[in-house]
Amino acid sequence: MATQEEIVDALASLTLFADLTKPELEGVAHILEEQYFTQDQRVLRQSLTGGGFYIVLEGEAAAVADGRRVNTLARGDFFGEISVLLGEPPTADIVAIRPLRCLVLAGEQLREFLISHPAVSFRILQAEARKLRNATRRSP
Amino acid sequence: MTDTQPFQAGDYPVVVVGSGPGGLQISYSLTKLGVKHAVISADPAPGGMFRKWPFFQRLLSWTKPYAPWPHDAHEFARYDWNSLIADESTQRGLMTTIMDGSSYYPSRPEMERNLATFAERTGIQVRYGCTWESTKRDGDRFVLETTDGEYRCQVPIFAVGVAEPWKPSNIPGIEHAAHYADTRPAETYAGKRVFIIGKENSAFELATGFLPWARHIVLASPSPAKLSVNTHSLLGVRARYVQPYEDYVLGGGVVVLEASIEKIDRHDGILHVLTRASDGSGEMSFEVDDVIATTGFQPPIRDLPALGVATIGRNKLPAQTPFWESASLPGLYFGGTIHQASPGLKKHGLPSNSGGVNGHRFNGRVLARHIAQTHFSIDPARPVLKSGDVIPYLLREVTNAPELWHQKSYLARVILADPARGIVDDGILPLQHFLDSGGKDGVAATVEENAKGDLYPAMYVRRANETTEHLLPGHPLLDFQTTEHGKALAVALDGLFA
Numbered sequence: 235m236a237t238q239e240e241i242v243d244a245l246a247s248l249t250l251f252a253d254l255t256k257p258e259l260e261g262v263a264h265i266l267e268e269q270y271f272t273q274d275q276r277v278l279r280q281s282l283t284g285g286g287f288y289i290v291l292e293g294e295a296a297a298v299a300d301g302r303r304v305n306t307l308a309r310g311d312f313f314g315e316i317s318v319l320l321g322e323p324p325t326a327d328i329v330a331i332r333p334l335r336c337l338v339l340a341g342e343q344l345r346e347f348l349i350s351h352p353a354v355s356f357r358i359l360q361a362e363a364r365k366l367r368n369a370t371r372r373s374p
Numbered sequence: 375m376t377d378t379q380p381f382q383a384g385d386y387p388v389v390v391v392g393s394g395p396g397g398l399q400i401s402y403s404l405t406k407l408g409v410k411h412a413v414i415s416a417d418p419a420p421g422g423m424f425r426k427w428p429f430f431q432r433l434l435s436w437t438k439p440y441a442p443w444p445h446d447a448h449e450f451a452r453y454d455w456n457s458l459i460a461d462e463s464t465q466r467g468l469m470t471t472i473m474d475g476s477s478y479y480p481s482r483p484e485m486e487r488n489l490a491t492f493a494e495r496t497g498i499q500v501r502y503g504c505t506w507e508s509t510k511r512d513g514d515r516f517v518l519e520t521t522d523g524e525y526r527c528q529v530p531i532f533a534v535g536v537a538e539p540w541k542p543s544n545i546p547g548i549e550h551a552a553h554y555a556d557t558r559p560a561e562t563y564a565g566k567r568v569f570i571i572g573k574e575n576s577a578f579e580l581a582t583g584f585l586p587w588a589r590h591i592v593l594a595s596p597s598p599a600k601l602s603v604n605t606h607s608l609l610g611v612r613a614r615y616v617q618p619y620e621d622y623v624l625g626g627g628v629v630v631l632e633a634s635i636e637k638i639d640r641h642d643g644i645l646h647v648l649t650r651a652s653d654g655s656g657e658m659s660f661e662v663d664d665v666i667a668t669t670g671f672q673p674p675i676r677d678l679p680a681l682g683v684a685t686i687g688r689n690k691l692p693a694q695t696p697f698w699e700s701a702s703l704p705g706l707y708f709g710g711t712i713h714q715a716s717p718g719l720k721k722h723g724l725p726s727n728s729g730g731v732n733g734h735r736f737n738g739r740v741l742a743r744h745i746a747q748t749h750f751s752i753d754p755a756r757p758v759l760k761s762g763d764v765i766p767y768l769l770r771e772v773t774n775a776p777e778l779w780h781q782k783s784y785l786a787r788v789i790l791a792d793p794a795r796g797i798v799d800d801g802i803l804p805l806q807h808f809l810d811s812g813g814k815d816g817v818a819a820t821v822e823e824n825a826k827g828d829l830y831p832a833m834y835v836r837r838a839n840e841t842t843e844h845l846l847p848g849h850p851l852l853d854f855q856t857t858e859h860g861k862a863l864a865v866a867l868d869g870l871f872a
Contacts, residue, residue, distance in 0.1 A: 284822075
């Protein structure tokens, strides 16, 4: 990866950005930065401030809280938003379990990004609602 | 004919490719550590991109002739972004000896002379006019095919810059746009209508240069212009180039648009640029005399992707580890401005300064030490500290160390509790390495900045492989050698070095 066109194409194929027009996608591709992580590399660190919002483009990552794997993340999944929205350090490490490519938005830019892209905000809300529903189902 | 140049083709422990600031700093630092190496360069002389650019012949990075520290002190490098870093006090702050005093931004020729002077005075040898052409593996060796023959080595370091012009291929008619690299002398744009694709420093540099000449200037790209004074980093248009933006916001005639470029046509000698607004408000068409794409540069890394080097971003930079090793091809390293693709933590979204000489010159020293240690078992000196000296030393470092000020949240001073030797100064290391590698108990001290622009020391304390973050208070004069900071640091260390 990835030329600007390739990033626009990759964004267009993700549910999160499914409602955006091509010029909007090009604008988003300019704001997001691509990062690559080797296997076992940490992406986000539990209890460290200043993290960002990550969208998985390729590969796989695990959420590890206090040494225990609590979730697996794959293409199209995103993470880091809860820590950014609440202004608190992450409650889990995110570790690449295969070589991982992500698109990254600095935490401080997330608020403006969500306000200026309501269709993406709606998709994120849907995903959070699904997580909440699943957690509620699991709880006794 | 006798070959009078150094480093004939052959087998070397390390081969450094490039003679810009990155290659020169790494070669100097390897020599100081006793790592034998060859340096080859396609150029005829030292200087790298500064032999040609910036286009308008004036740098963006300053050197203050008068600063709180003398030129021969290591600490002076905080105020001097352009001199390479020397162990000998006599070779420090060389840029100050070359500038003519007309600006604290050196001219391009002054920067070129600064680098050549460093190479000459420190005895850096380079085989010039030797072009690296292709690469292969042969057992445990990397083999670099060049115009002067085959260079084999255990460790190659590619410090080849990020200066290969790049234009997007998905804009119909992009061939009608000149690249930044092909911009003509400013006076040839007298009375012309100029459309600049891009809104980063190179776009605003050209727009600034065209202000006295062009009839109409348009800058367009899909995302808004960022200004460094707002981002608190080198991400964004530098203050030196903000003039066209001020012209735009005051209605002076310059146009700054958030739009994608749909196509470029030429009819009867006139260029027609069709844009589509990023906010969906529709298309606009511009009739102009010149279109210039300031769409960036790529590193000329030739066949390295085919060899297994993963790349990232629209500039196709090689993905790297915290020690600037290819993230996908171990044993192969990068130097100089390519280090910008080893992002570090990017806390609060703030990038390192590895894309500039001010940042990557320090990486170069750390890289040389890492290669000496991991590939050639050469251990650098690690001074031992007394328990009572740790806090004053760390506070002095976070107040004065140029590594920590130019590479915030990226490089750190590391002190370890070594059961065998006592309290050991482990030197300057990538912060990310300290956080993720585990190891002896210790502390990594760095300078950080939050989103509001507050600057403060940050201490990362590792005990039994658990690391905790301690953000110390700021100070209006950025002097962290206060009683308050001493107390806060003692709390953070909590008897670690007692």
